[in-house]
Amino acid sequence: MTFGPGSHQSPMGAPQQYPSTASHANSAPTSLTPPAYGAPVGYGTLPAYAAPAPQSAVPQLPVPTVKGRHTAVWLWVILGFLLLLVAAYMLLGIGSTGAVVGMILALVPLAIVVTAALLIDRWEPEPRSLVLFALGWGGIAAVAISLIVGIAVAFALPPTAEADALMTVIEAPIVEELAKGLGLLILVVMGKRAFDGPVDGIVYAMLIAAGFAFTENIQYFGQALADGVDSLTLTFFLRGIMSPFAHAMFTAVTGFCVGLAVRQGNRGNVVGMFLLGWVGAACLHALWNGSAVFGDLLALYFAIQVPLFILFIVGIILLLREESKLTRMRLSDYAAAGWFTPQEVNMLATRPGRRAALAWASSLGSGRGREMKQFIVDATELAAVRQRAISGRDPQAGADEWVLLNRTVADRQALLAR
Template sequence: MSLTPPPPADPYGHLNPAGPPSGDPAFSHRTAGRARSGLGAGAAIVVLIAVAGLVALLVAGYLAVSLGVSVVAVGTLVALVPLGIVLFAIRWIDRWEPEPRWALWLAFLWGAAVSVAIALIVDLGVQLFAAFASPDGASTDEALQAVVQAPIVEEVAKGAGVLLIYLLARSHFDGPVDGLVYGATVAAGFAFTENILYFGVALIEGGAGELGTTFIVRGLFSPFAHVLFTACTGVAIGFAARRGRGAGVMAWFLVGLGAAILLHAFWNGSLAFADAFALYFTVQVPIFIAAIVVTVLLRREEQRMTRARLSEYADAGWFNRDEVEGLSTWPGRRAALAWARAQHPPRTAQVQRFIADATRLAFTRNIIATGRADVRRHADERALLEAVTRDRAAISA
């Protein structure tokens, strides 16, 4: 779709209102098709969230029966600390172009309930198989479970959730940062439930002292372990989303999943067979620092892309240069929000919506400009152009 300049309108402050796009005889047909597709995906999402919620109740019941209600309550309170640390980091990563709340809830519930349930069922199956297959009823080797079984089963279960979100919400899965956010959220949910289990077992077996040691190891030294693993899968799917669709997505998914499994196995193996304390500072910490550097670079790339795409709209008359500066830089956004808070009445919500819609527009335009758009993306662009027009009108009212 060409970028048609809007009709002129009276500016207010540093914001320049733009009019709606010109008519398109095919637009109504495209929008109707997108609406039907969106309804189908929306229904599937509602069903998945409901199923994940039900599984969460079953997992909670399993923990209560296995550990006791009081122990689960204590474990949950302690597990909220590393969860809060991880969620704060995810929020920081997701600030530029926030993902929808429903998608993040689905990701968290998938990790906290569905992925955990899959891991528990597989573990039970392996234990039963070993008991029947071994003549003396010996159990499976714990080290083998930690280095082989756990990485494969857990990363497949978590990665499947990230892949499902991509398939159901492609319009909100634009690149590697989105994949990182979804993968990290799934992993945060999984680690939260797993921590409840570990903290509960530690409390039962060794009391408060053992619980404190376990909390330091899992809650303070390695709260981002699962995030780091599953982020590999999410980032890989994000690169696939940026490059195209079809079979290539599955190839990228398998590459990311393989990296997640290997990193998970290496982590567990270092705890089982090596000096975990020394290896943590010589290997794990540098890996974590490298992950932070990559995350910062990916976020900066998103900001550069936002500026470049909004500049294209500015060339066509949809934005002025001050708006591009205010929408594509952190200082510009802070200045716009400060201006909104100073108004009477404050217009913070309207300006936040304008920033969000303009950022979504830039991401959508990037997909169109790089030749990866389908009919729905063109309809999204038209809808977002109309949205930023309404946002301006609301701000200037």
Template sequence: MTYGGGNFHTGTVGDAQQGWASPLAHPAHAQPAHIAPAAPQEPHLQLPPVPSKGRAPWLWIWIVLGVLAVAVIGYYITGLGVVGVAITSFLALFPFVGIILTVLLLIDRWEPEPRSLIVFALAWGAVASIALTLLTIIVLDLIAMLLGTDPLLHEILSIIVRAPIVEEGWKLLGILLVLWMGRKAFDGPVDGLVYGMLIGAGFAFTENIQYFVQALYLGGIDGLATNFFLRGVMSPFAHAMFTGAIGLMIGLAKRGGRSIPLFTLIGYVIGVALHALWNASSTLDIFFPNAFYTVYALVEVPIFVLFIVCVVQLRKEEMRLTKERLGEYADAGWFTRQEVDMLATPQGRKIGKRWAASLRGNRSALMKSFVADATALAMARQRALTGRDPGAVEDEHLLLHRASATRQALLAP
């Protein structure tokens, strides 16, 4: 297939790479495709549209979310009161916005996810996961009542066992929907982490409203302040971490061409275990005073630190993979090695943006597009190498064309 005068062929060749720099990037089902050398390009290329298929939620699912949103709002207002919900919704926004900013500005900066999928993830967590969890709990409570389960035992099991299994299960469904609807955007572990954390953030936002209202009614302002400190200050990332771990494991499977069902199960077990541990620490206060703070300091804080280290390493891996994949195009003459360094390193991107801003007409927007297209190109090539996305090769062609055209525009007199 010809783009801008260059022939770009895909297929298995005999000179396939034998070694891989990272196990995270190792595809299980395909070999590297051959990239033909770049040929001189025409001075004016028509920029093809960014591939959109497989990067957005289905239209009908927004209707479902809208119906569920009305149901959840009605349930909360009926059970908790308009004033209480209004006041605590404002308070719940603080940790909610904090998580969103952390995810979008720190974790998702390298290869930003489509906005529609980001909004869907937040909405699924805040609306669908809550609604489905409430329905499940109602059914399970009725079953427990019919079986005559001891009330105290039922309460403890509900907190430590039922809540983690049910809540993480419905949040997991949201991740799987993103994986299905946004199969061309969900490229690897960082993407899975982002979607999982956003779903967890949405869930925590709505759940916090309930807990804050109950604390306000039972303990007044002091009770609300204490509950806000525990949930909004000490543990704002709890749900985001639980579900983020699930998304991360699914992303690892997607990136490396491994078994998605197996890694989904592993991620779900990890998420449920973390959730159960967190809930158990608060339940221990019933029997051991200040047990929550002890477990928080000795267990939860180290887990959070480990989580941060994991995020940092995943971002480094994403940068390394971008540089490796774009380096293959540089070997074929599509980019220079200097351009690969500019596109695949944080410092290089900063320098590139400053350089573009200094050009005639301020070409910062072109540079931003060039970086985005080149990064998406690297990820599309990785998907093609795993052999799981039949449309990845077509995306690769289109993105290569876009990146080449944008590059020409940047270098034009």
């Protein structure tokens, strides 16, 4: 099915019903006013909703409260203070030239990993405040914690090759993965109304890891610069090109475990799953570091790291498919109550449906592509809100649900108004 520039076929319903405003009255639901209804098992009884106001009186309402979706100001203050400490350490260690060159080169792997994380996050985007905090925690706080512990351990151990190997293979993986993982626990608390499951956990973990690797790479590249251009080139190739996702894969194990506990709605399991993920992440990290210290790095890279990366990609694809199924399931609950048509659920909860809808809306011009995108975003968030309500972990889900239902009504009306 195609949606050409002049076509009146819409992925939201039958061709004769969309997008004509006049014929919208013939499509279901007519006034988008569901009857009083009870939800599927496990959710409880939903209230009856009054008919939404006419289009001109239905505002694009914000979610009623920002609590649980943003980072507290005092955390940014702490990050700012730690940034001064990390920056001072870097300047003393590699100098201003090394820091500038290292930062420029470190932007390459940072951009690769952040782009990948945001692509994974496209299905149900996370709040910008939490995304920035994840990057900041990884690049500043996790680095500061790792530096402090590393310096303390270095002073406690004798200056020998064996001690250096011990720190690289055991101390660094344990401490660094714990420091990065603490950021995930903070995000669970601060972003409890946005952190919805394994995919979100992996996205936040990748962002934290990207920030950590960015700062770590500045130091590595700056130190390599002092040894000459050849050393810098080799270090950049190994860290920036061959293994930009190394830290992301390690910490993603913790993110997956934490996200799984969050999805299940059992807060008591979060710490236990965090510890399980931390152990898994530290083991992968130790395997990677050990291959560089004790083995043939290139041979182990292709024998172990490449297969792990392939499994990492396959796992994310499967999780995204599961996310799509969950969105369809939750929106089908509302379709059964009359808020959406079955065609709309198919459009909003599948990638082919979304692509077709956006192509159709964009072909009509007048900003309808943007309006369709907003319709998709609000409906996806609505599905996530319902899932949080079902799990019982969000007492404010009912208020958000009502707001988002009104927003989806307004989104649809805006699409059909012109």
